[in-house]
Amino acid sequence: MTAIRHCCVNxxxxxxxxxxxxxxxxxxxxxxxxRAKVLAA
Structure with a gap:
């Protein structure tokens, strides 16, 4: 879970x-x- 959170923060x-x-x-x-804009970046 920490790795996913770290990726999201980045x-x-x-x-x-x-x-x-x-x-x-x-x-x-x-x-x-x-959210789509953030994920596409």
Missing amino acids: LLEKEDSSLSMAHKRRKAAWDDDY
């Missing part, structure tokens, strides 16, 4: 918006389009 860090990490996590949880 993907969110690569995403180039000015949002905080907590906001990125919440947005990815709720917004399907944003």
Whole structure:
């Protein structure tokens, strides 16, 4: 589980918006389009 979490955190860090990490996590949880954008990066 830790490896998956680490990969997800790395993907969110690569995403180039000015949002905080907590906001990125919440947005990815709720917004399907944003989550797809993060995963495609």
